[in-house]
Amino acid sequence: MGLVPVIARGQSDGDRSHMTDPCNAILALDRISKTFGRAPFAVKAAQSVSFALHPGRTLALVGESGSGKTTCARLVMREYTPSEGRLLFKGKPVETGDARALAAYRRSVQMIFQDPFSSLNPAHTIAYHLRRPLQLHRRDLKGRQIDEAVADLLTKVQLDPALVAPKHPHELSGGQRQRVNIARTLAVGAEVIVADEPTSMLDVSVRLGVLNLLNEMKRDMKLALLYITHDIATARYVAEDIIVMYAGQIVEWGNVNKVIDNPQHPYTRLLLSAVPDPEIRFDDPRAQLKNATVGEVRRLSAIPQERIVAIESDHFVRQIAA
Amino acid sequence: MTQPLLSIRNLTIDYIGETTDFRAVDDVSFDVAHGEIFGLAGESGCGKSTIAFAISRLHRPPALIRSGRILLEGRDVLDLDPRELRHFRWREVAMVFQSAMNSLNPVLRIEAQFYDVLHTHQGMNRKQARERTAEMLRLVDIQPDRMRDYPHQFSGGMRQRIVIAICLALNPKIVVMDEPTTALDVVVQREILQRINELRKTFGFSVLFITHDLGLMVQVCDRIGIMLAGKLVEQNTAQKIYGAPQHDYTRNLWASFPSLHGARVTEIAAT
Ligand SMILES: Nc1ncnc2c1ncn2[C@@H]1O[C@H](COP(=O)(O)OP(=O)(O)OP(=O)(O)O)[C@@H](O)[C@H]1O
Ligand SMILES: Nc1ncnc2c1ncn2[C@@H]1O[C@H](COP(=O)(O)OP(=O)(O)OP(=O)(O)O)[C@@H](O)[C@H]1O
Ligand SMILES: [Mg+2]
Ligand SMILES: [Mg+2]
Numbered sequence: 173m174g175l176v177p178v179i180a181r182g183q184s185d186g187d188r189s190h191m192t193d194p195c196n197a198i199l200a201l202d203r204i205s206k207t208f209g210r211a212p213f214a215v216k217a218a219q220s221v222s223f224a225l226h227p228g229r230t231l232a233l234v235g236e237s238g239s240g241k242t243t244c245a246r247l248v249m250r251e252y253t254p255s256e257g258r259l260l261f262k263g264k265p266v267e268t269g270d271a272r273a274l275a276a277y278r279r280s281v282q283m284i285f286q287d288p289f290s291s292l293n294p295a296h297t298i299a300y301h302l303r304r305p306l307q308l309h310r311r312d313l314k315g316r317q318i319d320e321a322v323a324d325l326l327t328k329v330q331l332d333p334a335l336v337a338p339k340h341p342h343e344l345s346g347g348q349r350q351r352v353n354i355a356r357t358l359a360v361g362a363e364v365i366v367a368d369e370p371t372s373m374l375d376v377s378v379r380l381g382v383l384n385l386l387n388e389m390k391r392d393m394k395l396a397l398l399y400i401t402h403d404i405a406t407a408r409y410v411a412e413d414i415i416v417m418y419a420g421q422i423v424e425w426g427n428v429n430k431v432i433d434n435p436q437h438p439y440t441r442l443l444l445s446a447v448p449d450p451e452i453r454f455d456d457p458r459a460q461l462k463n464a465t466v467g468e469v470r471r472l473s474a475i476p477q478e479r480i481v482a483i484e485s486d487h488f489v490r491q492i493a494a
Numbered sequence: 495m496t497q498p499l500l501s502i503r504n505l506t507i508d509y510i511g512e513t514t515d516f517r518a519v520d521d522v523s524f525d526v527a528h529g530e531i532f533g534l535a536g537e538s539g540c541g542k543s544t545i546a547f548a549i550s551r552l553h554r555p556p557a558l559i560r561s562g563r564i565l566l567e568g569r570d571v572l573d574l575d576p577r578e579l580r581h582f583r584w585r586e587v588a589m590v591f592q593s594a595m596n597s598l599n600p601v602l603r604i605e606a607q608f609y610d611v612l613h614t615h616q617g618m619n620r621k622q623a624r625e626r627t628a629e630m631l632r633l634v635d636i637q638p639d640r641m642r643d644y645p646h647q648f649s650g651g652m653r654q655r656i657v658i659a660i661c662l663a664l665n666p667k668i669v670v671m672d673e674p675t676t677a678l679d680v681v682v683q684r685e686i687l688q689r690i691n692e693l694r695k696t697f698g699f700s701v702l703f704i705t706h707d708l709g710l711m712v713q714v715c716d717r718i719g720i721m722l723a724g725k726l727v728e729q730n731t732a733q734k735i736y737g738a739p740q741h742d743y744t745r746n747l748w749a750s751f752p753s754l755h756g757a758r759v760t761e762i763a764a765t
Contacts, residue, residue, distance in 0.1 A: 237650050237679045346538060372676070375537040376706060380750050402679050409752040432754065446684040447754050448710035450736045454691045459713065461684055463635060 197224035197263070198396050199248065199281065199364050204257030206243055217243040219420040219476060220257065225364055225396035230386070232407035232428060233400045234443070235417030241400045244417075245368045248398060249283050279309055282357035286369040288349035292341040298352055299337040302326070305359040325355040329385055347378030354385060358393070365389075368400045383410050404447050408432055413486075416440045419474040426487035436481075436489040439473040442466065497568060498525035499700050500549070500668055505562035507544050510555065518544045518557070520724035526668065529694060531701040533711040533732070535747070536721030542704045546672045549702065550589045551579055566667065584615050588661035592673035595653035598645040604631075604656055605641040608663060615664055630659040634689055651682035658686065662693065668700040676706065687714050708747055712736045720744050 206218040217240045225231055233241050246252045247259065250266070258265050266277055285291045292301060302322045306313060313321055323333035329351040341349055350370060357365055367386065371379040387410055389395050401407055407414055407428065414428040416439065424437040435441045445461070452459045472492050479491035507519035519541040526532040534542045547553040549564055551571055564571040566586060574582055591597070599607060608627040612618040618626065628638035634655040636648075645653055654674065661669055669690075675683035691714065694701060705711050711718055712732045719729040720741060728741040739745045 235679065237677065237682060239679075373538075376708065376747055376750050380752070383752075402677075404680070405752045405754040408754065442681055443679070444754070446680040448680065448683075448707055448713055449754070450709040450712035452713065453732070454688060454713050459684075459688075461681070461688060466681065466685065 197226055198261070200224040200260040200263075201244070201247065202258040202260055204247055204254040204259065206240075206247060206252055207255045216420045218247065218254075220478075221420075221422055222257075223415055223422070223425070225398055227363070227394040227396050228390060229413065230390055230397040230399050230411040232411035232414040233398060233417065234402070234404055234407055234414065235423075236419065236439075236443075237402075239417040240420045241417055242368055243420075245283065245366050245398065245400055248281065248364075248366050250277070250281075279360050280363040282360055282362035282365055284350070284353050284357060284365060284367040284370045287373055288346050288353060289341075289373075291353055292349060294341055296340070297337065298326075298339050298341070298344070301352060301356055302337075302359050305356060309360050321359075325359055326352075328358065328389075329355045330381075331355070345378065346374045347382055350374060350382050351385065354382075354389070358389070362395065364396045364398070366398045366400075369402070370399075371406070372402070379406070386410055404432070404444065416443065418470075421473075421476065421490060423473055424489045426484070430484060430487040434483070434487070436483055436487075437473070438469045438492060440489075442469050496528075499528045499530075499567060500526040500702070501563075501565040501568075502545070502549070503563040503565065505545065505548065505564065506560040507541070507548060507553070508558050508560050510558050515558075517724055519548075521562070522721075522724075522726045523562075524719050524726060524729055526700050526702060527716075529698045529700055530717065531691070531694065531703055531715045533703045533705070533715035533718040534721060535705065535708055535711050535718060538706075540721040541724045542721060543672055546589065546670045546702065546704060549668075550583065550587050550670055552583075552589065581615075584611060584661075584666060585664045586667050587670060588664070588666040588668075589670040590654075590658055590661055590672070590674045592676050594657040594674065595650050598653055598657065600645050603642055603644055607656075608641070608660060611660055612663060626663060630663045631656070633662070633693060634659045635685070649682075651678050651686065654678065654682075655686055655689075658690070662697075662699075665697065666699060668702060670702045670704075672704045673706070674703075683710070708736075709751065720747070 201221055201223055203220045203222050204218060205216065205220055208215045208217055221244060223231060233244060235241055243252065247254060261277055267273055299322050302325055303318055306318050306321050310321065322337060326333040326336055331348060331351055344352065371382050374382060383406055386397060390397050399407065399410055411428045413426065414431050415422050415425040416431065416437065417423065418439045424431055424435065424440045431440065432444065435444055475493040477490050477493055481489050481491050483489060502522060502524050505519055505522045506517070508515040508517050522545065524532070534545065536542060544557060548559060549571065551574065553559070559572060571582065605624065605627055608630070609620065609623040612623040612626055627641050631638045631641060636652060636655060648656065675686055690701065703711065703715055712735065715732045717729065718732050718735045719726050720735065720743065721727065722743050728739070728744050735744060739748065
């Protein structure tokens with residue numbers, strides 16, 4: 173199992189030697205912490221977070237609002253420097269002094285943003301948006317070959333090149349723009365794609381199309397995907413593995429089906445119980461969250477804990493404070 | 495039948511362009527009963543927010559109401575003069591937006607933001623306003639002593655609850671909520687909406703609820719209207735919209751949802 177974690181089966185008790193499965197991981201966070209501000213106002217946005225991304229797999233990141241998901245994305249994008257811990261790319265730490273390695277990293281690790289409207293330049297055609305990165309990163313391509321590569325990329329993301337290439341962003345729908353954004357990450361030669369709520373601003377009717385596209389790219393082009401979302405049903409839909417975060421800590425992780433069908437951490441259970449379900453109306457007592465219970469789950473989940481329990485070889489939970 | 499609280503009749507709204515006008519809302523009619531939660535669903539750009547703004551009389555050019563009526567307890571909202579409008583906003587209709595949590599003034603304590611509204615609209619003094627603030631914060635499960643804090647000291651979900659508390663402080667007859675919980679996790683979302691559901695039972699206000707999430711909408715709403723390109727194509731009870739959708743478009747909306755415990759739909763081709 174090419175999962176994340178951190179600790180071998182049965183091992184526990186804050187083991188400092190836990191590894192992040194470097195063998196086939198393309199990218200790994202190794203006990204990374206990120207603190208904003210200074211005491212007494214410091215926010216621990218990420219606390220000793222470890223996970224690994226693998227080619228051909230999607231890791232979903234879900235959790236409370238403000239639990240540190242976007243912080244993890246920005247750490248992966250190297251927009252934030254870790255306060256502690258290491259970022260490993262193909263098994264090695266990324267050296268800030270090595271310009272070539274940095275350039276390779278920037279090319280390989282690409283982000284798709286939540287807002288498909290703001291990430292494209294309104295003054296340029298879609299063809300331009302794809303031609304530029306190809307010219308920069310695919311020096312081997314000349315003249316006509318570049319246009320062919322643009323057409324090829326658009327076809328890959330299921331857009332008609334003849335129709336779409338000459339258009340400007342405002343002439344496309346949100347779903348189409350998000351496809352262009354995906355095509356652009358491919359133009360650069362991305363191996364890792366970080367998608368922070370890539371479909372939350374899209375219509376339900378086009379969401380599935382974008383998610384399916386991500387699924388196919390992952391499978392056919394062996395991309396590693398980090399998929400951040402509040403929509404746990406779609407996480408199950410696109411991801412093999414899932415991480416649940418609360419207050420800067422990963423509280424549970426593992427195989428997406430095992431975590432969703434057999435949640436162990438009280439916060440994971442709470443989160444899953446609150447997923448909208450048209451079968452249960454709010455007036456139904458089963459839908460009611462009890463304030464006292466929710467408060468207690470939050471209080472317990474926020475306490476930093478090092479002990480980790482292996483439920484199965486591919487399902488782990490952070491032990492709750494006694 | 496008793497008179498509905500809100501009655502939208504043949505509402506048509508255009509965005510005026512330089513060369514052509516764009517019809518964003520096209521001959522829409524629906525009623526919201528006293529104490530009812532009515533949902534408006536439909537794709538991005540179908541005109542939901544445009545209706546929400548018109549009901550609150552917050553629409554601005556280039557939006558132009560071409561025709562139709564918006565009746566609140568029989569009185570046409572579109573006929574209000576500026577003085578009546580001040581009374582109408584907040585005290586009769588309150589509105590919560592998706593980004594409302596960012597609309598709190600960052601340099602004012604929560605207490606002061608309540609005072610602004612309560613003083614302006616009800617002439618309350620500081621002491622009265624403080625008591626009302628404490629009461630309202632308790633309703634949304636926030637410790638009253640935190641009224642001395644500034645917005646940045648609260649999480650997004652808490653800020654959104656504070657905005658809702660401010661909106662409810664003047665006992666409005668209807669609260670218009672446009673994607674009030676979209677950016678929040680499902681636990682916080684459930685807490686907020688559960689609270690709204692209880693409060694409307696206690697105080698009897700109505701809610702116009704707008705969201706992209708049809709599953710959530712069915713859980714929360716009594717009745718739902720489905721919009722497509724400016725038109726209301728179907729309206730029915732929440733159960734019927736879920737269990738027996740009539741319009742093809744409604745059926746398609748349902749089909750495009752992966753469900754949490756349903757079969758993995760990975761094999762489905764792109765729609
Ligand atoms: N640049 C920053 N400076 C200070 N604090 C920050 C910064 N970025 C994030 N934080 C804080 O770190 C915590 C984690 O934020 P983050 O944006 O990672 O959460 P998230 O899980 O993405 O939330 P959401 O689901 O709401 O997007 C929050 O408390 C946030 O206020
Ligand atoms: N200021 C404006 N000028 C011109 N057209 C506008 C303006 N505001 C909105 N529109 C158009 O009116 C239509 C309805 O917009 P509205 O904001 O009501 O949609 P919505 O249903 O709320 O969508 P969403 O789900 O994305 O919030 C859209 O096609 C939009 O492009
Ligand atoms: Mg975020
Ligand atoms: Mg809207």
